[in-house]
Amino acid sequence: MRETFYDVMRRQGISRRSFLKFCSLTAASLGLGPEFAPTIAHAMETKPRLPVLWLHGLECTCCSESFIRSAHPLVKDVVLSMLSLDYDDTIMASAGGAAEAIVTEIVEKYKGNYILAVEGNPPLNEDGMFCIIGGKPFVEQLRYAASNAKAIVSWGSCASWGCVQAARPNPTRATPVHQVITDKPIIKVPGCPPIAEVMTAVITYILTFEKFPELDRQGRPKMFYSQRIHDKCYRRPHFDAGQFVESWDDEGARKGYCLYKMGCKGPTTYNACSTVRWNGGISFPIQSGHGCIGCSEDGFWDKGGFYDRLTDIHQFGIEANADQVGKAAVGVVGAAVAAHAAVTALKRARDAGDKS
Amino acid sequence: MTVQTPNGFTLDTAGKRVVVDPVTRIEGHMRCEVNVNDQNVITNAVSTGTMWRGLEVILKGRDPRDAWAFVQRICGVCTGTHALTSVRAVEDALGITIPENANSIRNIMQLCLQVHDHLVHFYHLHALDWVNPVNALKADPNATSQLQQQVSPSHPKSSPGYFRDVQNRLKAFVESGQLGPFKNGYWTNPAYLLPPEADLMAVTHYLEALDFQKDIMKIRTVFGGKDPHPNWIVGGVPCAINIDGVGSVGAINMERLNLVSSIINDSITFVNNVYIPDIVAIGSLYKGWLYGGGLSSQAVLAYGDIPDKANDYTAANLMMPHGAIINGNLKEVHEVDLRDPEQIQEFVPHSWYAYADEKKGLHPWDGVTQPNYQLGPNLVGSRTNIQQIDEGGKYSWIKAPRWKGHAMEVGPLSRYIIGYAKGHTEITDQIKGLLGQLNAPVEALFSTLGRTAARALEAQWAAYKMRYFMDKMIANLKAGDSSTANTTNWRPETWPKEAKGVGFTEAPRGALAHWIKIKDMKIDNYQCVVPTTWNGSPRDNEGNIGAFEAALMNTRMERPEEPVEILRTLHSFDPCLACSTHVMSEDGQELTDVRVR
Numbered sequence: 028m029r030e031t032f033y034d035v036m037r038r039q040g041i042s043r044r045s046f047l048k049f050c051s052l053t054a055a056s057l058g059l060g061p062e063f064a065p066t067i068a069h070a071m072e073t074k075p076r077l078p079v080l081w082l083h084g085l086e087c088t089c090c091s092e093s094f095i096r097s098a099h100p101l102v103k104d105v106v107l108s109m110l111s112l113d114y115d116d117t118i119m120a121s122a123g124g125a126a127e128a129i130v131t132e133i134v135e136k137y138k139g140n141y142i143l144a145v146e147g148n149p150p151l152n153e154d155g156m157f158c159i160i161g162g163k164p165f166v167e168q169l170r171y172a173a174s175n176a177k178a179i180v181s182w183g184s185c186a187s188w189g190c191v192q193a194a195r196p197n198p199t200r201a202t203p204v205h206q207v208i209t210d211k212p213i214i215k216v217p218g219c220p221p222i223a224e225v226m227t228a229v230i231t232y233i234l235t236f237e238k239f240p241e242l243d244r245q246g247r248p249k250m251f252y253s254q255r256i257h258d259k260c261y262r263r264p265h266f267d268a269g270q271f272v273e274s275w276d277d278e279g280a281r282k283g284y285c286l287y288k289m290g291c292k293g294p295t296t297y298n299a300c301s302t303v304r305w306n307g308g309i310s311f312p313i314q315s316g317h318g319c320i321g322c323s324e325d326g327f328w329d330k331g332g333f334y335d336r337l338t339d340i341h342q343f344g345i346e347a348n349a350d351q352v353g354k355a356a357v358g359v360v361g362a363a364v365a366a367h368a369a370v371t372a373l374k375r376a377r378d379a380g381d382k383s
Numbered sequence: 384m385t386v387q388t389p390n391g392f393t394l395d396t397a398g399k400r401v402v403v404d405p406v407t408r409i410e411g412h413m414r415c416e417v418n419v420n421d422q423n424v425i426t427n428a429v430s431t432g433t434m435w436r437g438l439e440v441i442l443k444g445r446d447p448r449d450a451w452a453f454v455q456r457i458c459g460v461c462t463g464t465h466a467l468t469s470v471r472a473v474e475d476a477l478g479i480t481i482p483e484n485a486n487s488i489r490n491i492m493q494l495c496l497q498v499h500d501h502l503v504h505f506y507h508l509h510a511l512d513w514v515n516p517v518n519a520l521k522a523d524p525n526a527t528s529q530l531q532q533q534v535s536p537s538h539p540k541s542s543p544g545y546f547r548d549v550q551n552r553l554k555a556f557v558e559s560g561q562l563g564p565f566k567n568g569y570w571t572n573p574a575y576l577l578p579p580e581a582d583l584m585a586v587t588h589y590l591e592a593l594d595f596q597k598d599i600m601k602i603r604t605v606f607g608g609k610d611p612h613p614n615w616i617v618g619g620v621p622c623a624i625n626i627d628g629v630g631s632v633g634a635i636n637m638e639r640l641n642l643v644s645s646i647i648n649d650s651i652t653f654v655n656n657v658y659i660p661d662i663v664a665i666g667s668l669y670k671g672w673l674y675g676g677g678l679s680s681q682a683v684l685a686y687g688d689i690p691d692k693a694n695d696y697t698a699a700n701l702m703m704p705h706g707a708i709i710n711g712n713l714k715e716v717h718e719v720d721l722r723d724p725e726q727i728q729e730f731v732p733h734s735w736y737a738y739a740d741e742k743k744g745l746h747p748w749d750g751v752t753q754p755n756y757q758l759g760p761n762l763v764g765s766r767t768n769i770q771q772i773d774e775g776g777k778y779s780w781i782k783a784p785r786w787k788g789h790a791m792e793v794g795p796l797s798r799y800i801i802g803y804a805k806g807h808t809e810i811t812d813q814i815k816g817l818l819g820q821l822n823a824p825v826e827a828l829f830s831t832l833g834r835t836a837a838r839a840l841e842a843q844w845a846a847y848k849m850r851y852f853m854d855k856m857i858a859n860l861k862a863g864d865s866s867t868a869n870t871t872n873w874r875p876e877t878w879p880k881e882a883k884g885v886g887f888t889e890a891p892r893g894a895l896a897h898w899i900k901i902k903d904m905k906i907d908n909y910q911c912v913v914p915t916t917w918n919g920s921p922r923d924n925e926g927n928i929g930a931f932e933a934a935l936m937n938t939r940m941e942r943p944e945e946p947v948e949i950l951r952t953l954h955s956f957d958p959c960l961a962c963s964t965h966v967m968s969e970d971g972q973e974l975t976d977v978r979v980r
Contacts, residue, residue: 076561085436087961088410089459089611095503096597096610103593107552111561116407120511120568122950123403129567150436153756154767157780159433160412161404162769191438191456198437198754220459220611223597262633275616275868280623283633305609309601309642312608316634317621320452320614328453332446 078141081115086147090183093220097227098307143176150199157199178212187215194328215246219322256293259301290334291318298323395426408508410460411960428935429774432781442909462611464890472897476884482866485619486693487856497845499599500891506592512951514585517570522583535660569945619868651846662839675831675952677934681711683797688889704802713804730783733921747898747910779921792930793893796837834955875904913962
C-alpha cells in the first residue's frame with residue numbers, strides 16, 4: 028500500500044494546520060485563488076506519490092540545475108513528499124545495471140501510471156550512438172521508457188525544440204522528443220533552462236489537478252507561455268516613450284531604458300521571465316541589463332545575432348521557420364517602433380518649440 | 384596479459400571485467416569498465432565518454448560576440464565558466480580591455496560558481512559514496528546532536544529535536560517503499576564506514592545544502608539576470624551601475640549590492656559551519672581509505688584564474704595558481720603557454736575521431752575533428768549494443784589532450800598541489816590546517832579523499848574572495864569609477880580582417896581554455912579543451928592512461944558487482960561529460976553531408 032502525500036507529511040510530524048497552509052501557498056504559487064486550497068488538500072490527501080523517470084539525452088543539465096533552485100516549493104519537498112523520483116541519473120545513488128533495472132521495474136510495474144520527464148534530446152545520426160546509455164543508443168531507452176508512460180514532460184528547449192546541438196548544421200541530428208515519441212501526451216516546458224518555479228508549478232499542477240494544464244497549439248502551458256516577455260516587461264514604458272539603450276553602459280543603460288535596440292528578443296518571446304522572474308523573483312535578463320535572447324523559442328539559435336534588432340527582417344533569412352505568427356509579430360513590432368520613434372520625435376520637437 | 388604504461392601503471396586484463404554504464408551522479412554520460420583480480424583489486428581501467436554534441440562546428444560562421452551564449456550551453460552545471468572563457472578569448476583576439484568593475488563582477492560571478500558547484504557536488508553528487516542514508520535511521524538523535532556540536536560548535540541547527548524531525552521524515556520516506564533517488568543504492572555494502580550518527584548528520588546537511596544552494600546563485604542573478612546561464616558581453620558586463628542617479632532603481636544600486644553582500648556573508652558562514660566540518664568529520668572516519676591518487680602525485684596542470692587587476696592574465700596577477708608539475712617533482716613548477724603549438728596538443732588514436740595522421744597531436748588553433756565511430760576488433764556486442772568495449776581500438780567520444788606529451792590531472796586538487804608547491808600562502812595555510820586536524824601527512828592529499836578535501840578548501844577560499852572583490856568594487860565606486868563596459872571595439876567594422884585569441888579560466892572541474900580564429904567578422908574556427916577532456920582522457924599513442932583511468936588503478940573493491948569504490952573515485956573528479964565530449968572543429972567540411980542518414 029503506497030502512502031499518500033498527506034500521509035507522508037503527517038508522518039513527518041507536519042500538523043494538519045501546517046498542511047492546509049502549505050496547500051493555500053501552493054494554490055497561490057500556481058496563481059490560483061484561495062478557494063482552490065481545499066482541492067489541493069484533497070488531492071494530496073488521497074494520492075500516492077507518482078513515480079517519475081527523468082531521462083537525460085544530449086543536454087547540458089541546466090534544466091536539472093534550474094529545478095533544484097526552486098524557491099516554492101523547495102525541491103527537497105518535491106523529491107521527498109510530492110513525487111517519487113525513481114530514476115534521474117544526475118542525482119540517483121545507484122549506477123550501471125542497478126540503475127537501469129529501475130527503468131524496467133517502473134515501466135512494467137506502473138503501466139500507464141508514471142510520468143516520463145525528458146531533459147535533452149536523442150541524436151539520430153550515427154545510429155543514435157552520439158549518446159550512449161548502457162551501451163545502447165539513448166533513443167532506445169527513451170522509446171522504452173515512454174512505452175507505458177502516462178504522459179511526457181519535455182523539460183527545456185533541448186527536449187522541446189532541439190536547442191543548441193540542433194542549431195545549424197545540427198551535426199548529430201539532435202531531435203526533439205515529440206518527433207520521436209508520437210503516441211503520448213507531451214507537455215513542453217521550454218527555456219534554456221526553464222524558470223525553476225515554472226518547472227515545479229507544472230509538476231505540482233499535474234499532481235494536484237490530475238491533468239495537464241491547458242496547452243497552446245505548440246504544446247506549452249498557457250499559464251506561463253501565452254504572453255510575451257515584452258507584454259509584461261517593466262521597461263515597456265521606455266519602449267513606448269522611445270527611450271532606448273544605444274550602447275552598453277550608456278546613460279540609457281544606467282537609467283534602465285528599453286534594450287530593444289541592443290537586440291532584445293522580448294517582443295517575440297513567449298515566457299514568464301518578466302513576471303515570475305528568476306531565482307526566487309530576484310531578477311530577469313532585462314532587469315540585469317542584457318536583452319532577452321529568446322531562449323524559450325523554437326530555433327532561437329538560428330534567428331540572427333543576439334545583438335541584431337528584430338526589425339531587421341533579413342536576419343531571419345533562409346533560416347526562418349514556418350512560424351508565421353512569429354514573423355507577423357516581428358513586423359508589428361517594427362512598425363510600432365517606427366511609430367513610437369516618430370511620435371517621440373514630434374513630441375521632442377514640440378517641447379523644444381515650447382521652450383524657445 | 385600485462386602491459387606497462389609509460390606513465391607508470393601496470394595494466395592486466397586477465398581478471399573479471401566489470402562494466403558500469405551509466406555512471407550516475409555526474410554531468411552528462413559516461414561508461415567505465417575495469418578488470419579486477421581474484422583479490423578484487425582493479426588491474427585495468429577504461430573510461431569512455433558516451434556523448435557528443437558538436438558545438439564548435441555549430442559556431443563556425445557566427446558572430447564572435449554571440450559565441451559565449453552557445454558555449455555556455457556546453458554545461459549547465461559549471462554554467463557561465465565557458466561563457467567567461469569565451470568572452471576572454473574574443474577580447475584577447477580583438478585587443479579589447481575591460482573596466483575594473485567588470486573584472487570584479489566577473490570574478491564574483493566565477494567565485495560564486497566555485498562555491499555553488501563545489502557545495503552541490505559534495506552533497507548532492509558525491510556524498511552518497513561515503514554516506515548511507517538508510518543507516519541514518521539507526522542513529523540516536525541525542526548523540527547526533529552532540530556530534531554536531533562537537534564538529535561545528537557555531538552551527539545553530541544542532542538540537543536533538545531537529546535531528547529527530549529529519550530522521551522521522553527520512554524514516555517515513557524509506558518506509559513508504561518509494562525510495563526515489565536512493566532506490567537500488569548499495570546500502571548493505573561494507574565500504575560504507577560511517578556510524579549512524581555521522582550518517583544522519585550528513586543526510587541532514589544534504590537537505591540543508593539543497594535549501595541553501597539556491598540562494599548562492601542569486602548573486603549571479605543580480606549581475607547576469609538568471610541562473611543557470613546568466614548573461615555576459617564582450618567588453619565587460621551587461622549590468623550597468625547607477626548608485627544614486629536618476630533611474631538607479633533600474634540598475635545595480637545600493638539595494639542590489641546589499642543583497643549580494645548578504646549572500647556572500649551567508650555563503651562564508653555555510654561553508655565554514657557545515658561544509659568544512661563535514662569534510663573533517665567524514666575524512667577522519669575514512670582516512671584509512673587512501674586509494675585513488677592516480678596522476679595527482681606526478682602530473683598536474685592549472686592555467687590560473689581570478690585576475691586581481693583587470694586585463695592582466697599573467698601568473699603574478701592571477702589569484703588562483705598557474706603552472707604544471709611533471710614527474711612528481713613538486714620542486715619545479717613549469718610555465719604553461721597556451722599559444723605554444725608544442726605544449727598543448729590533442730590526440731585521437733583511441734577517440735572516435737579521425738586525423739589525417741593519427742600519430743601526431745594537434746594544437747587547438749589548428750585542431751581538426753571528424754567523427755569516426757569505430758569499435759576495436761575485440762568488442763563484445765555490436766556497434767549499437769556495446770557489452771564490453773575494446774580499449775585497444777577507439778573507445779571514447781573524448782580526445783586525449785597532452786601537455787608536452789604528458790597526461791595531466793586538472794581540478795581543485797591540481798590547483799592546490801601547484802599552489803602548495805609554489806608557496807601560495809593562503810593555500811598552504813589551508814592545507815596545513817586541514818592535515819593538522821586530520822592528523823594526516825601531506826602524501827594523503829594524493830588520493831580520492833584529497834581531491835574531495837581540496838574542493839572544499841577551494842570553496843572556502845572562493846567564498847572569502849567574493850568578499851574581497853565586493854569590497855574592491857565598492858572602493859572603486861567610491862573613487863568615482865562606475866564604468867562596466869568598454870564599447871570601443873564593439874562594432875565588427877572596427878575589427879581586423881583576421882584575428883586569433885585564447886581565453887582561459889579555472890572552471891570548478893579544472894583548467895579550461897577556448898581558442899578562437901576570427902575572419903571577416905565571423906568565427907572561422909573555435910576549439911575548447913575542457914577539464915574533463917584532460918581528466919577523462921582515453922589512452923594516447925604512447926599508451927599513457929588518463930587521470931580517471933589512473934586513479935581507479937589498484938583500488939580494492941568490497942563487492943565488484945556493487946561499484947561503490949569506482950563511483951567514489953570517479954566522482955572525486957566531478958566529471959562533466961557534456962563539457963568534455965562536445966569538442967569539434969573542421970576544415971570547412973559540412974558534417975551533415977558526411978553523416979546524415
